[in-house]
Amino acid sequence: MRWNHAYVEHEGALARTGFGQMASALPRMMAVVLRAGWAADRRALVGLVVAQVGQGITGATGLVAVNGVLTHLFADGPTPDKLRQSLPALIVLAVVSVGTALLAAWSTAMSGRLEPQIERAVSTQYYRAVTRVEVAATEQPEIQRHLEAGKFGTDSARRMLGLSVGITGVLISMVASAAVLASLHWALLPMLLAIAVPRGWGAVRTARREYLSRRHWVDHRRAVATLLQYLTMPHAAGEIRAHEAGTLLLRGYEEMSRLVETEQRRLARAQAHTELVAGAFSGLASLGCYGMLWWLLTSGGLPLAVGGTAVVAIRNSTAGLTSLVRQVNRMYEEMLQFSDTEEATRLAAEHAIPRTGAPLPSPVRAVRVEKVSFTYPGATEPALTDVSLRVRPGEVTALVGMNGSGKSTLAKILAGLVLPTEGAVWWEGADGERVELRDADRAQVFRSVGLLAQDFPQWQMTAAANVAVGAGDRARDMAEVRSAARAADVDSLVEGLAHGWDSIVFKGYERGVQLSGGQWQKLATARSRYRDAPFLLVDEPTSALDPHAEIEAFERLRQLADDGTAVVLITHRLAATTTADHIYVLDAGRVAEDGTHDQLMARPGGLYQHMFQRQAAQYGHPPTPPHDLPTARRAGAPHPDAAG
Ligand SMILES: Nc1ncnc2c1ncn2[C@@H]1O[C@H](COP(=O)(O)OP(=O)(O)O)[C@@H](O)[C@H]1O
Ligand SMILES: [Mg+2]
CATH class of the missing domain: 1.20.58 (Methane Monooxygenase Hydroxylase; Chain G, domain 1)
Known part of the structure; x- marks a missing residue:
């Protein structure tokens, strides 16, 4: 079996393209x-x-x-x-x-x-x-x-x-x-053509065959290359040894390369055949050509000197022809x-992404998601259905819910990275004027948003670059890099490295170091802080942090919101959502319930209450009646009009 058959559909069309068109x-x-x-x-x-x-x-x-x-x-x-x-x-x-x-x-x-x-x-x-x-x-x-x-x-x-x-x-x-x-x-020209045409034909055939084959097999080759990459990747080294994943990968590699070899053998045979046919015709033509020259000379139709020049010219041009054929081929x-x-x-x-669009209101009072549905291309089920919520500066808006409930997708929509399939995302100004995401200047939307994605990239670059890449549109400012790192509690770690901010945070390079999962998460947090945007979306930012670091991280997010940033926090740690200003509980792509922690805990049989109590029970706490729980630092935000 070949890796991917998707190219088969192009093959017919390409194979039908004639040489004339080419x-x-x-x-x-x-x-x-x-x-x-x-x-x-x-x-x-x-x-x-x-x-x-x-x-x-x-x-x-x-x-x-x-x-x-x-x-x-x-x-x-x-x-x-x-x-x-x-x-x-x-x-x-x-x-x-x-x-x-x-x-x-x-x-x-x-x-x-x-x-x-x-x-x-x-x-x-x-x-x-x-x-x-x-x-x-x-x-x-x-x-x-x-x-x-x-x-x-x-x-x-x-x-x-x-x-x-x-x-x-x-x-x-x-x-x-x-x-x-x-x-x-006059007769010399057709002779030259008779030699050239079969070779040209052979070259075109060969080239097209090779190209089609390559296109046909591109995914397969990519998969083979990826398999090999895994084998030497430091990240995979553990599993490759402990789980014997290496044996499996190598077996896959061998099987897949054998298929490639079969294909190459087929190509080589076909090429040899074409070359033979083209060579035979071209050779026959040369023979005829020299025969005719001979006849012209002996019959007196051509002076001897011209015959000599003709031989030189024919040799010149057929020698050139070989290289022409090769080059046309390529x-x-x-x-x-x-x-x-x-x-x-x-x-x-x-x-x-459109480069123009309506400017966002300034300042933005809220981002409103209204009845948004989203289905990933090719997916059968929507990832989000009829979701409404509101995000405001100065507040922590928490998104909670089970795996696959749509939290990360919602974050992508809020960040303006994907447009809803249905519904609208409004950026609302102080006087109620508003711009819909589709009409908005997306560059401005991106400038307004800092994003710590759940699967943030770990750039194989220096520590400084890994933070500064948070604002690729600005020149690197090391003072700001340091202060972002301080805000993410990663400054002393980086500064303690042998090469400090110039350390490459990827093992295998000179000056390379290996960071732990939690340290990476902090570095990525610094990146999102360096962005310094009025909206900050953080998707499970503490999943790898130790308890101390986690509590501190949540406190810092709270502080950031109190200082005026709109913080959207996606997390499974419900202890952190107790201080959120508004919590949306997603369930299978829908907002199942929303409100402050107190409001949600007061809902009998509610999803949030259930999740919270299970987490609390893990720590040996008996289910706590709602009135004993810490309250949001701010008064519970009024129910957003669209939510419910
Ligand atoms: N890139 C994608 N392509 C197709 N489906 C996706 C993609 N990302 C997520 N999904 C699907 O969308 C649903 C919601 O995913 P996600 O938003 O990542 O959930 P959560 O962050 O709450 O765990 C899941 O069913 C998931 O399989
Ligand atoms: Mg997620």
């Missing part, structure tokens, strides 16, 4: 290369084009000179005279070959200068586009796969430039040879890959 795309691709080159380094591009055209001219001139030399040599008369007469043509030949060498060197220098610049331009464009795609779109496997496939073509433009140079070089010299040949005798593949990148960039733009 060839007609070649100028377009060259135009792309030219455009990219023009944008990257105008002077280098002009130099390159001049060098290429120059080489074509020198090639043709050289051939004409060869003809001149041969004509004089094959003429009647004493040899010294013939040599003297052919001298000017010989000098032209020498000058031309020096010129060709100079132009070739110039062309190499210019393309060497251009190539990296083009790669950077294409990569930047692609990666910038991809990082602006709506999160919901990246959740759709068919979109994600297209975006992912684009990665393989980011250096294609660079290679396409090199190949364009090679191809135009050969093409120009072939056209020059063809022109000279045709001017010598160019063709690169072209297909590059169109994947273009397609990914286009698709990314289509699904991009």
Whole structure:
């Protein structure tokens, strides 16, 4: 079984694309290369084009000179005279070959200068586009796969430039040879074509087969690579040994690579077959070509000198042909890959987070979620159904509920990362003016939100970078990094490391250290604090913290809210929700109940009361009547209008 069969659907369409279409795309691709080159380094591009055209001219001139030399040599008369007469043509030949060498060197220098610049331009464009795609779109496997496939073509433009140079070089010299040949005798041109066509056919077939195979197997290869990655990953080292996971992974690797090998064998056989057929036809054509030349010479249809020039030209152009074939082969593949990148960039733009939108009210009085439902792409069940809630500055809003009840999804909606399938998210100003998330300037929404996701990324970078990445739009300010770290109680830990803030928080690097789960959580908390946004969403921020650290973390969040931040706290530690201003209890994607701790504890048979009492019982506390519990520091917020 192959890893993923999703590419099968593209295969038919691609296989039907004829060579004509591909060839007609070649100028377009060259135009792309030219455009990219023009944008990257105008002077280098002009130099390159001049060098290429120059080489074509020198090639043709050289051939004409060869003809001149041969004509004089094959003429009647004493040899010294013939040599003297052919001298000017010989000098032209020498000058031309020096010129060709100079132009070739110039062309190499210019393309060497251009190539990296083009790669950077294409990569930047692609990666910038991809990082602006709506999160919901990246959740759709068919979109994600297209975006992912684009990665393989980011250096294609660079290679396409090199190949364009090679191809135009050969093409120009072939056209020059063809022109000279045709001017010598009309029959020589069709002969040249007869040799070239079968080879071209073989190259196209081979290229297309390889490309289709690669596309077909891309997911499989990715899975194989991932398997291997796991084997050396420090994170997995424990399970790999203790659970013998390594044996399983290796077995999987071997099975999967055997499949790849089978595919490669199939490809190699098919390629060998194609090459044989193309070679045979091309060889026959060459034979015919030389036979015809022989006949023309013996029948007197062609002077001997012209025959000599023809042999040189045919040899020149068939030698060039081999490299042309190889290069067209690769160019063709690169072209297909590059169109994947273009397609990914286009698709990314289509699904991009809008760059414009209504400015948010300032200051924001509340964010209101109204009757929001959300279904993940491809999911059968909604993750959220008819959810309404309100988040206000100066308050801690707690979201509690069982695993899978929709808390993290709700956090993503509040953060503006995903748009609701139904319902609305309103950002409300002091005078009641409001902007819906879909119409809002999303960049401004993102700037207003700090997010500590449940599965926050552990960047393999320095400790300082791991905090400063919390505000990628600002220049790093170490004083602020330190104060964010202080607020997350991770400052002394980092400063105690041998390389302090410059330590790489990933083992295996020089200056690398290994942090514990809890330490990572604190570092990520520092990251969200560094963001310094008026809304802070923290998704199970203390799940790995020790009891002391956890209590302190909750107290700090409370303090932050008291200082005016809107804190949304997702947690299973209900001791922390006792001081929340408002608690929403989610159950299977719906708000089952909401209110202050006291209000919820007073609900007979309520879900919250039940969860709280079970947790309290774990610590040996008998179920406590509600009036003995600590009350919210602020008066319980009035019931949000939409909730219930
Ligand atoms: N990226 C996703 N794609 C598809 N389904 C998801 C995704 N993330 C979560 N879900 C599903 O949505 C539901 C709610 O998940 P989540 O919001 O993570 O719950 P919680 O944070 O309360 O544990 C679950 O059934 C989960 O399987
Ligand atoms: Mg969650």
